[in-house]
Amino acid sequence: SQKIVFGDVCHLLTSLLDGYNVCIMTYGQTGSGKSHTMLGPHSESDPVSPSEADQEMGIIPRAAGELFRLLSENPTVNSKVEVSVVEIYNNELFDLLTKDNSGIFGVKRDVITTKEGKSNVPLLTYELVESPAEFMKLINKSLQLRVKHPTLVHADSSRSHLVVTVTLTLSVPFDSFADQQSSQKLCKEILCTTPQRVTKSEKPGFSPQGLSPVPIPLDPTEQQKQVQTKLQLVDLAGSECIGMSGVTGTILRETSFINRSLAALADVLGALSEHRGHIPYRNSKLTHLLQDSIGGDAKLLVMLCVSPCQKYLAETLQSLGFGSRARQVQRVRAKRRNLLVSGKSK
Numbered sequence: 001s002q003k004i005v006f007g008d009v010c011h012l013l014t015s016l017l018d019g020y021n022v023c024i025m026t027y028g029q030t031g032s033g034k035s036h037t038m039l040g041p042h043s044e045s046d047p048v049s050p051s052e053a054d055q056e057m058g059i060i061p062r063a064a065g066e067l068f069r070l071l072s073e074n075p076t077v078n079s080k081v082e083v084s085v086v087e088i089y090n091n092e093l094f095d096l097l098t099k100d101n102s103g104i105f106g107v108k109r110d111v112i113t114t115k116e117g118k119s120n121v122p123l124l125t126y127e128l129v130e131s132p133a134e135f136m137k138l139i140n141k142s143l144q145l146r147v148k149h150p151t152l153v154h155a156d157s158s159r160s161h162l163v164v165t166v167t168l169t170l171s172v173p174f175d176s177f178a179d180q181q182s183s184q185k186l187c188k189e190i191l192c193t194t195p196q197r198v199t200k201s202e203k204p205g206f207s208p209q210g211l212s213p214v215p216i217p218l219d220p221t222e223q224q225k226q227v228q229t230k231l232q233l234v235d236l237a238g239s240e241c242i243g244m245s246g247v248t249g250t251i252l253r254e255t256s257f258i259n260r261s262l263a264a265l266a267d268v269l270g271a272l273s274e275h276r277g278h279i280p281y282r283n284s285k286l287t288h289l290l291q292d293s294i295g296g297d298a299k300l301l302v303m304l305c306v307s308p309c310q311k312y313l314a315e316t317l318q319s320l321g322f323g324s325r326a327r328q329v330q331r332v333r334a335k336r337r338n339l340l341v342s343g344k345s346k
C-alpha cells in the first residue's frame with residue numbers, strides 16, 4: 001500500500017530536518033506506477049472515491065504532511081518552506097510556477113553550474129508555503145501544466161520529468177540551546193559562510209529574481225543560527241520501447257528525448273560507480289539539474305516501479321539493470337549541514 005511505501009521513505013524527512021539534503025526519485029517503464037507512487041491518483045482518468053483518497057495518497061503529499069508535522073513539533077525553531085516545480089520536456093527545462101509575458105504558465109529556464117560547482121537554475125520561482133494544503137495546491141496547479149499524451153501502453157502517459165524542490169530554512173534562537181558557547185562558535189561559522197546581502201526590498205531568504213533561496217545573513221543581535229537544506233522529489237518520465245508504445249510523430253520525438261535523458265542518467269550512475277574522472281552530468285538537462293543530488297552529498301533514494309505483466313519482461317529487466325547500477329554507486333558519505341535542531345543534540 002502507499003502507506004507502507006511511505007514507511008520506507010519517511011525517515012528521510014527526519015534527515016532533512018537533521019541537516020541533510022535529500023532526493024527521492026521514481027524510475028520505471030511507462031505505465032508502471034511512478035506517478036502513482038509519487039503523487040497518488042493524479043488525473044481525471046484515474047478517479048478515486050473520497051474515502052480512498054487518503055489511503056491512496058503518494059509520497060509527495062505524504063512528505064508535505066510529514067514535513068509540517070515535524071516542524072510543528074519544535075515551536076522554538078522558525079522555519080521557512082519554499083517550493084519550486086519544474087518539468088523537463090524534450091530536454092528543455094520549464095518553470096511551472098511562473099507565466100511568460102503572454103500569461104502562459106511554464107517559462108523556459110536554463111541550468112547552470114555555479115563557481116562552487118553546484119547546479120542552479122537562475123530566475124527559477126520559489127513560492128513560500130505554510131501548510132501541506134498550500135504545498136499541494138501548488139503541486140496540483142503545476143500538474144495541470146505537465147505534458148501528457150496517450151500511448152498504446154499508457155493512456156495517460158507523462159511526457160516529461162517532474163522535479164519538485166523544497167528548500168527548508170530553519171532559524172534557531174541561541175537561547176534554545178543549552179550550550180551557548182558552542183552556539184556562538186556556530187554563529188561565527190555561519191557568518192563566515194553566508195556573505196550574501198539582502199536588500200530592504202527583498203524578503204529575507206527569498207530572491208524574487210529567482211536563483212536559489214539565499215540563506216538569510218545573520219544579524220548577531222538577532223541571536224539566531226540558520227540551517228538550509230533541500231528536498232528533491234522526482235517523478236521521471238517512463239522509459240519506453242518504441243515498438244510497444246506504438247508512437248509516431250510528436251510523441252515519437254518525445255519518446256526519443258525521454259529515452260536519451262534516461263540513458264544519460266544511467267551513464268552518470270555508471271561513471272560514478274566506476275569512479276571515472278569525468279562524470280557526464282551535462283549530457284542532459286535532467287542530469288545537470290540533479291547533479292548535486294546524484295553525485296553530491298545528498299541522501300538519494302531511487303525507487304523502481306516494475307510491471308507485473310509477463311509481456312513487459314524485457315522492460316522490467318531493463319529497469320532492474322538500472323537499479324543494480326544505481327546500487328553500485330558509492331559516493332561520499334551524505335553531509336550534514338550544521339547542528340541538529342531538535343535541541344537534544346548538537
Ligand SMILES: Nc1ncnc2c1ncn2[C@@H]1O[C@H](COP(=O)(O)OP(=O)(O)OP(=O)(O)O)[C@@H](O)[C@H]1O
Pocket residue numbers: 028029030031032033034035036037041046154156157158159236237238239305
Ligand atoms: N500501486 C498501484 N495501485 C493501484 N494503481 C496503480 C498502482 N500503480 C499504478 N497504478 C495505476 O496504473 C496506471 C499507471 O500508473 P502511473 O500513471 O503512475 O504510471 P507511470 O509509471 O507514471 O507512467 P508514465 O511514465 O507513462 O507517466 C494509473 O492508472 C495508476 O493509477
